[in-house]
Amino acid sequence: MSTDIRKGSHTVSRLTCHVVWVTKYRFKVLKGDVQKRCRELLIQICEAEGIEILKGVVSSDHVHMHIEYAPKQNVSTILKSLKGRTSRKLQMEFPELQARYWGQHFWASGYGVWSIGNITDEMVNDYLEHHRRKEGDDNSNFILE
Numbered sequence: 001m002s003t004d005i006r007k008g009s010h011t012v013s014r015l016t017c018h019v020v021w022v023t024k025y026r027f028k029v030l031k032g033d034v035q036k037r038c039r040e041l042l043i044q045i046c047e048a049e050g051i052e053i054l055k056g057v058v059s060s061d062h063v064h065m066h067i068e069y070a071p072k073q074n075v076s077t078i079l080k081s082l083k084g085r086t087s088r089k090l091q092m093e094f095p096e097l098q099a100r101y102w103g104q105h106f107w108a109s110g111y112g113v114w115s116i117g118n119i120t121d122e123m124v125n126d127y128l129e130h131h132r133r134k135e136g137d138d139n140s141n142f143i144l145e
Contacts, residue, residue: 006070016054016068017075021083021111024101028060034094035060041086051078066116075113083107 006013023029030038039058046053046067056065069078087106091097097106 006068008070008072011071013071014068015071016066016116018064018066018114018116019075019079019111020062020064020113021079022062022108024105024108026061026108027100029097029100030058030060030063034090034097037093038063038086038090041089042082045082045085049073049078049081079111079113083111 004014006015035058039056042056042058042063042065043053045051050070051073052068054066054068056067057063065082067078069075083106087104091101091104091106098104
């Protein structure tokens, strides 16, 4: 996949965001083999879902990812998939995690997400200003203000 533009049959997009989520109780359990397996699982899930990982870090108690996704996807569903699948697989493969997380909740509730754009508010405003109806112009643009 290209990191510049994602093309669909009727769309052109580049949707990116930075997401962060933590282990329950911020336990530092993402170490050694667990950390490596978590990384592998995240890569597999993203490949299967058509999500491109632009950058990412699996720390001892949290995960940071900068991802690009398609317009048909949404961040909450993406995170539900990433957190749910990794939680289930990691607890199945590493029994010591099941003992620590008795309720089968590996990740804490919630996540942080920040959109990352390649244009500024100023660029959007300049573009819209350019398309306003000009004096004597036959184009009738409806101005929202």
